[in-house]
Amino acid sequence: MxxxxxxxxxxxxxxxxxxxxxxxxxxxxxxxxxxxxxxxxxxxxxxxxxxxxxxxxxxxxxxxDERVQDAAARAAREVGTGAGASRLVTGDTPVHRRLERAIAETKGTERALVFSSGYATNVGVLTALAPDVVFSDALNHASVIDGCRFAGAETVVYDHCDTADLAAKLAERDRGGDGESWLVVTDSVFSMDGDVAPLSELSDLADEYDAWLMVDEAHATGLYDDGGGIVQREGLADRVDVQMGTLSKALAAQGGYVAGSEALVEHLSNVARSFVFSTGLAPPAAAAATRALEIARExxxxxxxxxxxxxxxxxxxxxxxxxxxxxxxxxxxxxxxxxxxxxxxxxxxxxxxxxxxxxxxxxxxxxxxxxxxxxxxxxxxxxxxxxxxxxxxxxxxxx
The missing domain is CATH 3.90.1150.10 (Aspartate Aminotransferase, domain 1)
Known part of the structure; x- marks a missing residue:
């Protein structure tokens, strides 16, 4: 053989x-x-x-759109077609910083951090947070599923958009889970069913058990209030600990982002392996996403x-x-x-x-x-x- x-x-x-x-x-x-x-x-x-x-x-x-294309072309001429290195080496440019400020403003957070793709973002965030237990919606994106596996977290899958099932699983785990770090993860808009997660109820449950809530806004970013996602539509920016999304859908570019607290972004920029060990997002993609977000907000x-x-x-x-x-x-x-x-x-x-x-x-x-x-x-x-x-x-x- x-x-x-x-x-x-x-x-x-x-x-x-x-x-x-x-x-x-x-x-x-x-x-x-x-x-x-x-x-x-x-x-x-x-x-x-x-x-x-x-x-x-x-x-x-x-x-x-010519406005988005022009922004990408200008960045290619003025900054370069590629970042040339990890953001932690020499790949951090003003183009990246402008995009991150725009995302943080749109998402109502202290900071934002962009990754090379949405997949790299979810994997990077989940492994860097390294929760003891992840409570994950049954229809979450494959990148969330893989991120849970790579993080080595115990993953508890709850029925799709079923807050009663999640509440039962949280209560059951609470009987013997003292001292554990818990992360509830959900897409906001689900890509195959087009339905929306009950984010307000999920926020209530996360608060009740002092867990963190992470929301993947890949299919919502740019489409709701002021260019935000479902988190913005529901007025929940101050209750969602980790807002994640992509730049490759409504924002017509490439890459992913995380928006959250100063401490979250600093931690991820030091620990998230898919950020630390990847070349920075290409400047034309960052500039295109920035311009697209401006247009979306109009x-x-x-x-x-x-x-x-x-x-x-x-x-x-x-x-x-x-x-x-x-x-x-x-x-x-x-x-x-x-x-x-x-x-x-x-x-x-x-x-x-x-x-x-x-x-x-x-x-x-x-x-x-x-x-x-x-x-x-x-x-x-x-x-x-x-x-x-x-x-x-x-x-x-x-x-």
């Missing part, structure tokens, strides 16, 4: 289970773009006409997005679909895995890119089309998306 890795067999197993995925290059980040099949190691060939993209997390459509893009979301939700329900959640993420639940993938293919044939989401990403029997509109979609594009869904549904026998 050898000691290598039979990756072909692993891929074949995924193929047999219907779980193998392929890269799908897009020509540009925009409300419409041409797509290409996976070119493997070659150059993608964009032969098809443009498709409407209803599957990106560029919620405010700022990745193609509010016009946010208002346009929510108007589009309301029209899409109404149209989808008129078509007879179950649409979950209450946010800009619109999960169109189909149920059957094969039907979902057939529907996604029919949509693509009609010029709408909205991939199917299937197990294990979502539970069995809840396969779905995940629609994510952008503020830059036109009214006609929204109606085209709805028409395509209606036609595709009839073709696959769903209606």
């Amino acid at each position: 050898g000691h290598g890795f039979d990756l072909s067999a692993r891929l074949a197993e995924r193929e047999a289970k219907g779980l193998r995925r392929e890269l799908t290059p897009v020509e540009r980040v925009a409300p419409s773009s041409r797509v290409a099949p996976d070119p493997k190691g070659g150059e993608p060939a964009f032969d098809d006409p443009s498709a409407l993209v209803f599957a990106a997390n560029d919620y405010l459509g700022l990745a193609a 509010g016009d893009r946010r208002r346009r997005l929510w108007d589009i979301v309301a029209r899409l939700r109404e149209g989808l329900e008129d078509l007879g679909y179950e649409v979950r959640g209450s946010t800009q993420i619109l999960p169109v639940v189909v149920g059957d895995r094969a039907d979902t993938m057939a529907l996604a293919e029919c949509l693509r044939e009609r010029g709408v890119l909205a991939p199917g989401i299937r197990p294990p990403t979502v539970p069995e029997g809840t396969s779905r089309i995940r629609l994510a509109p952008m503020a830059t979609h036109t009214d006609e594009q929204v109606e085209q998306c709805l028409r395509a869904l209606g036609e595709a549904s009839r073709e696959v026998g769903r209606r």
